[in-house]
Amino acid sequence: MQKINKRRALSWYETMIRIRQFENIIDDKNRAGHLYGTTHLYNGQEAIATAICDLLVPSDLILSTHRNHGHAIAKGTKTYPMFAEIFGKQTGTNGGHGGSMHISDITVGNFGGNGIVGGNYPVALGLGQALKMDHSDNIVVCFSGDGSTNEGTFHESLNLASIWGLPIIFVVENNQYAMSSDASVMIAGSISERAKNYNMATFKVDGQDVFAVHETFLQAQDAVKQGPVLIEAVTYRFKGHSRSDIEQYRTPDEFFNWEDPIKKLRETLIADYDISAEEIALIDEKTYQKLASEADQALSDEDTISPVDIWKAVYSE
């Protein structure tokens, strides 16, 4: 029995593999010395952004974190200017000034990444408040990580969102670690239980299962009509925290305990959707070719240089 039609399931696969390969290319370019700044990879968490953003319309808004490539791609930000942004090029989504952590694109409702852990929660409140004042049906999705739930802003924001009934779905991606700190050691109680105490509808979902995330988010979209919602998506970050992480805080075999969301979907597509391994290999190959050529093109673009009019770059007219 298929609750999800084939086309939708395939589109999820395409988005997830696009995110994975986009970041693999970033990783390669980093190793080849083409990256100036840092970068945080979403490898292992792709099902979450994919299933959620698939259920949003462009006028629904998202906010992200330092680990924002996956959210941006899933929300519809084009990969070519994302490469350019990360390479510090004028053609980047943010003119090269933001870099890997600050990709934003308001044309698709992507209000961007954030370098301050917990910095996006209060901004989400404001987006939600404005939507409410406009009697909009749109919602805000605020993506964050487990570690950020220990910042004061998390607690202040959940409380305020709840008492004011703001249209926000907080999606906490519990990838088990905040840099080196183990969520099970650092977080008293559980993330989803915390939200319950703020009187919010809460969900906990297997973030490696794109179908489960889809199903949960549908329920969350229903619940958010009554007020803010929190989803804890349980997941795993397969790569290091950032490009400088040597990962001494976890054992190399630990990741065998976790399913790769892409592999899992691939197996489901083959078993339940009558899609051949060859068809999938073709998607992988085509996606890679397109991304690789975008990356190379972006690398040859003009470097971002200092704005001629600094005042205009820093202040709005």
Add this chain to the structure above:
Amino acid sequence: MNKTYLQALNEGLRQLLTTMPEAYILGEDVGTYGGGFGVTKGLVADFPDRVLDTPISEAAITGVATGSALLGKRPILEIQFSDFLTVAIDQIVNEAAKIHFLSNGQQSVPMVIRAASGSGTGASAQHSQSFENWFSHVPGLIVAMPANAYDAKGILVSAVRNNNPVLIFEPKSLYKTSAHVPDELYEVPLGQAKTVVSGDDLTIIAIGRMVEVAKKVAEQVSISIEIVDPITISPLDIGTLVSSAKKTGRVLILTEATKQSGISSEILAQLIEAGFSGKIKRLGGKFMPISAAKFVELGQVPTEIEILETIDTLLRDD
């Protein structure tokens, strides 16, 4: 022996933990990970109860440092990037800095906050700022910015032994630079400027990573440049700066932080108030957030070319 800025701090921390039972380290990822940049690497293995990994809760952990300092502990708190001091600023400014005064001297807060500061890594606007100016505006805080490995260790030791809240800004672009660093514990005094290079024709007052830049520039010119590093920017050792300024008659003040409302304005004002009547110029970071793009970022702090040009204008028409 030559050691890097990182090694000097690491060694200093280890020796402080060894010799001062009341000293302890706390902060995000200071344990196994070794802190944001590796300064605390290896310490948790030897001091498991005194190197504490904390949750990402800058306000709370600054409060932990403050409260435990009130009971005689010597907390050394790492805030990974100085940019995140803003999350802790209420605890620093309204609590830690005020307690001694408000208690009429009954209480004191001997805590140290170390924070990696400044640009040069492509980490963009929220991971590259120079906030030392902000805190030098607050009575009750001591603010230092060591510019080399030797001073880094010595200032750390003085800061931990000091009975006030001390903020140490560590220019992250200097972490891998080396200098001669004695193996034993030693102090570099807080509140005391240092003449790094002696000269007669022009004084460069440089702070943090600008000290190294000033040294490079001094080697390229035919005049005799004196370089003075305040090291501590609050309280400022204005006496040393004034005597150098009066000796050479020309002053250039160099900071990585934007010059608007900054320590360079303060130094300029105090020099004039002290009767200096020579020429003064300032160079600081451009008044804009730090860009992730390499070629923008490199030009946002004073460059050697800009410094040479400014020296030229200081020398012209006298």
